[in-house]
Amino acid sequence: MLSLSLPSHDPLGVLRSTLPVVQNARQVRLDRERIEALAARWAQEGWRKAAWDATLHFYDGTERTLNWMLLVDAMNFCFWGEAGQPRWAVEYRGQTYNGYLAEAASLTRALDKGYPLWDAAYLAEMSEADLRQIFRPASSTPEIPLFGERLANAREVGRVLLAQYNGQFARAVEAAGGNAVALVRRIVQDFPSFNDVASYSGAEVRFYKRAQLCVADIHGTFAGKQWGALSDLDHLTVFADYKVPQVLRREGVLAYSPDLAARVDRLEPLPASSPAEVEIRAATIWAGELLCRALSERGIPALASEIDYYLWTLGQTLSPTDLPYHRTRTIYY
Numbered sequence: 579m580l581s582l583s584l585p586s587h588d589p590l591g592v593l594r595s596t597l598p599v600v601q602n603a604r605q606v607r608l609d610r611e612r613i614e615a616l617a618a619r620w621a622q623e624g625w626r627k628a629a630w631d632a633t634l635h636f637y638d639g640t641e642r643t644l645n646w647m648l649l650v651d652a653m654n655f656c657f658w659g660e661a662g663q664p665r666w667a668v669e670y671r672g673q674t675y676n677g678y679l680a681e682a683a684s685l686t687r688a689l690d691k692g693y694p695l696w697d698a699a700y701l702a703e704m705s706e707a708d709l710r711q712i713f714r715p716a717s718s719t720p721e722i723p724l725f726g727e728r729l730a731n732a733r734e735v736g737r738v739l740l741a742q743y744n745g746q747f748a749r750a751v752e753a754a755g756g757n758a759v760a761l762v763r764r765i766v767q768d769f770p771s772f773n774d775v776a777s778y779s780g781a782e783v784r785f786y787k788r789a790q791l792c793v794a795d796i797h798g799t800f801a802g803k804q805w806g807a808l809s810d811l812d813h814l815t816v817f818a819d820y821k822v823p824q825v826l827r828r829e830g831v832l833a834y835s836p837d838l839a840a841r842v843d844r845l846e847p848l849p850a851s852s853p854a855e856v857e858i859r860a861a862t863i864w865a866g867e868l869l870c871r872a873l874s875e876r877g878i879p880a881l882a883s884e885i886d887y888y889l890w891t892l893g894q895t896l897s898p899t900d901l902p903y904h905r906t907r908t909i910y911y
Contacts, residue, residue, distance in 0.1 A: 580610045580868045589759045592815045593867060595784045599860035602779070605838040606857040608864060612830040617872030625873060627884040628891045630798040634675070634682040636689055637799060642696035644747040645739065647799055649695055650685055651792040652731040652771060654678060655909050656723050658820070661845040667719040674716055677894075681713075681722075688712040698745035701736025704729065727909045731771045738768050751796065751805045758793045758808040765789040774910040776851040778860075785859055787911045791817045794883040816866030816886040818859035819911035821893035824903035828896070831865050832858070842904045850908040858904055859911075 582601065588594050600608060636646045657677040659665040667676040670683040685695060693712060694700045709729050713722045722728065743749035750768070754760035766773045772789040775782055794814060800806025816822060826832045834842060838854050848855040866882045873880045893903075 580613060580871055582608075582864065582868075585867075587813065589810075589813055590762060590784065590786060590790075590815075592784045592786060592790075592863060595782055596860035596863045598781065599778050599783055599856055600864050603857040603861065605835040605854045606861045607833045608861050608868070609830055609833055610868065613865060613868045614872055616829050616831060617869055617876060621873065621876040621878055625878045625880065627880065628888045630801070632799070634670075634679060634686055635799060636686050639800075639804070641746045641748040643799060644751065644796065644805055645696040645698065645701075645735075645745075646685065646689070647795050648739075648747045648792060649701065649732060649735050650682060651788050651795060652735045652769070653728040654681060654788060654791070655911050656907060657681070658723070658903070658905055659720065664719050666713075666722045667716045668714070669716045676719075684713050698736045698739035701732050702740055704732050704736065724907065724909065731909065734769060734771055742768055748805060756805075756808055758797070758810045759813050760810075761793050761796075761808070762786055762789045762814070765792060771909060776856050776859075778853065778856045783856055783860065785818050785863070785910065787817045787819060790814045790883070794887075797883075811881055811883060814881070814883050815863050816882045816889075817911070818862045819890075820903040820905070822866075822886060822889045823858050823862045824896070824901065825889045825893045826862060826865050828900055832861050834858075843902055845902055845905060847905045847907060850906050850910075855904065855906050 582597065584594055584597060637643050657666060657680070665676045666680060667674050668680045668684050668687070670687045675683045688695055693708065706729060709725070709732065713725070713728075715721060739745050739747060750764050751761060754764050766786055766789045772786070772792075774785045774787050774789065776785065777783065793808065794811070794817075797806045797808050797811060823832055827834065841848065841854070866885050869885050870880060870882050
């Protein structure tokens, strides 16, 4: 049976701070037998990491791409709609997108129209009118959720880049020495909106979802070259959001108490940093860690970020009859 033991090296403290949550959780349980079964199935099917999809992502091989990617992940959160209402969606090049793909499409569409989203000075003073135009919804769909928070985060990106990195996120990557862990630390320290930390029974719980995702996205965007040639990627965890635990619950890896299952299934929002929400996210982190270990035991060296992307991709094709994801209004995921 896979052990809930800390690895010898946990430099970000995400595993260390989430472990007591998993061990003491009252509403969420990890089924380690189902984790073993899932890893065995993936190994039998022939594990292959999901390919990076650059379809909706801006890339020109320069520092501009890094600034754009940081902006994307600064606003990459909370796309779900209210119960019974359509989700925010956008139209781009003849296609309609929702969720994260709508955000990426919106920001790439904006570049096509001449918005300098790679310019820190522009971002620092971004107008509400510009961002509303950038995120303009498709017909009969609502405005993007948490618009004000997204505007604040975009401006934060611009201000911090100007104040500390001469306007270029590339300077942060270089200052981190091309090290994934050091870069995550810089992001959560210098950009407060990325400092994804909760509390459970009075103790700090670190998730760092968007900061870790941003680092993994840089690696993917540059195909592991140039600024994407990052070391210590194996010290990142999965990115605790709402789609990955939905897939893990479908697979039986996460099991909710009857009360929590009922709340999630009737689309009742869970308050940010509430015990149930923190337990779901902490269990997601450890499910990813145990899947890494189970695959490694089968001779498959998979990164947590690769497992996350694979699970997230599966979550984009769930059927309407699948169990819902938990709903929390938050800027962190």
